[in-house]
Amino acid sequence: MSRRLSVIDIDRCVGCQACMFACARRTGRGGLADSRIMVRSAGGMRRGFVVVVCRACYDPPCARVCPTDALVPREGGGVRFHAERCIGCGHCVDACPLGAVFWDSAQDKPQICVYCGYCASYCPYDVLALEEVPHADT
């Protein structure tokens, strides 16, 4: 089994962005520069919110387009990022239909979810959860 982040009930999202700040805070910093999750309005706050986060695809398009194998599919879905192999081409950003590959412009590298679930532990309204997923071949 692997773990991935799941948006359980988007209708409960109030847009507080506590998850975004939590993701950035994993490293002990404030602000949002290192956040790998994004909550934005669905076309104005009156329409509610959208959570953009890696859904850990079984056949991740970001990994398929990576020319240097910096993004390697993970067993059970999602990818692992090997920063030392990355040349900063940005193909992964374009390939992800969810927009869940964020970009660190200072380092010129993608920011990839590590499926730790720290964000979910700060969601006050149970919008997010870390869930166990079976491996593709089981």
Add this chain to the structure above:
Amino acid sequence: MLTHDPLRNVLTIDLSRRKWRVEDRSELFAEHLGGASVGIRLLDELCPAGVDPLAPENPIVLTVGPLVGLFPMASKTVAMFKSPHTGNLGESHAGGRSAVAIRLAGYGAIVIQGASTMPVYVVIDGDGVRFRDATALWGMRSSYTVGDILRERETGSGRRTIMRIGRAGEEGVSYATVITETYRHFGRLGLGAVFGSKQLKGMVVIGDRGLDVADRRAYRETYDEIFDAATKSEVMKKYHELGTPMNILPLNEFGALPTRNLQERRFQGAEQISGERMAERFLGRRLACAHCPVACIHLAALRTPHPDEPYFYKTSMLGYDYEPIYALGSMLGGDDPQGMLRLMDETEIQGLDAMSTGVALAWATEALERGLVSEQHTDELPLSWGDYETYIAATGRIVTQPTDFYRALARGVDHAASVYGGKDFALAFGGNEMPGYHTGPGAYVTYLTGARHSHLDSAGYAVDQKAARSTESLDPREVARSLLQEERWRQVLASLVVCFFARGVYTSEIAQRALATVGCPFSDDDLRKLGADTLRRKVAFKRRAGFSYEDLQIPQRILETDSPLGLVDEGFLRRAIQHYAEDV
């Protein structure tokens, strides 16, 4: 403050010359934190004595503080300007995403100077400022549409604030608001009119940078403590569940809900507009400001049929809160919540402060009833209690100002009463329209002495509520002293900048610890000095602009309508004001 903290950056935008610059003001922020404390200092520096609030020389100062972007509920931006409504200090606080966006764009303060020769909006990010043509947005009927357009046209979704004014700001209504993220406002004292005078239609600020801390471990620990307090405390839970309208029924029962221009203090229709009933019938969504888990913002889903065509409906999402319900509900004698919501929507569309609008309409209704004005003045609108169709039409007239009467009403109830009479029932204090608490003398001392003439300055209603439970009677000196102490402490919260709803969480001890983790060592004594000094500076600004405690007018109405603590005595209020003025 940490050496590289971008809080030290003050971005100054000159609309006259369409130029901008960033200055390092480390000394200002290191010594005075941010928010209200830095704001009043910048206003003192930049606002020339005797300036007309709608002249290009009146600066707009928007400030955030050291805890913004780092700790939950540090979610407010403080605006400082000279108020076109009162002619003295203009200070207004707004949440939404404004504070986080400004802080993470890399600024501690944004200053707007001069005036544009054509309508513009500005887009601000970490790289600076772009000026955009807003001629096509000027005069647009609905502030919602302006927000929609800016949202579509500009980038930064999820990391930005979109501020804009409505037509009320364009037309210089002295209680026009600046709207941010559709449902939050720089509401009181007329910042919208100052934007309008500069032909500044809106402001988009985009920011998502990281912020360093002094001690990562202590930062995370303190964060968790504050976050837990915010998500687990009963008080915060109430703000989330029913929101501020939870107060309608208790205040009505207490006999403190101003009704029909405070001719009464209980409203027979209170149940219809209560937080409980509003939630049951209309609650469609709850929202939060950026980095606030409490989510106190309540939206009503209002479904209205088309007047002419069957099976044609529109559903609007409207923000509601205690104060707008008081001002546009009980104050206007309206027990039809649908009508009330539509009137709230109209104030939002036009960009008007809901509280001032409600109090102005309440005064106008009574003035018409008493024959001080006729339907000629009101442009043939027969204003009467609870008649929302007419109130909605009149709200539009406050903006378009087709008659001298509406031109007067567009400057507030104090001004209108100085032209047409009816001062005795013109419910304004220091020029600002009354908030919704007729709890007793404490509340009125707050309205009269508070630097913003807002119930939130020192929360005198809490003093009254406490007195109602006690056998001891209030003493003016004691009331003045305790309100002054509260108002000083709130300067500290407003400098961090923490939402006042989180005041129970952010004790001095917590504030000190939070500040220490981000490299701002402040002792309890330092914080209290900062609070007292900030308030003194605000009062000095007011006095320089002509404000005096001795000249404060007390409308007869508040002395004639019984309060939960009995009739309010003018002598008590005057003595308390005097003590406050001496001690401040």
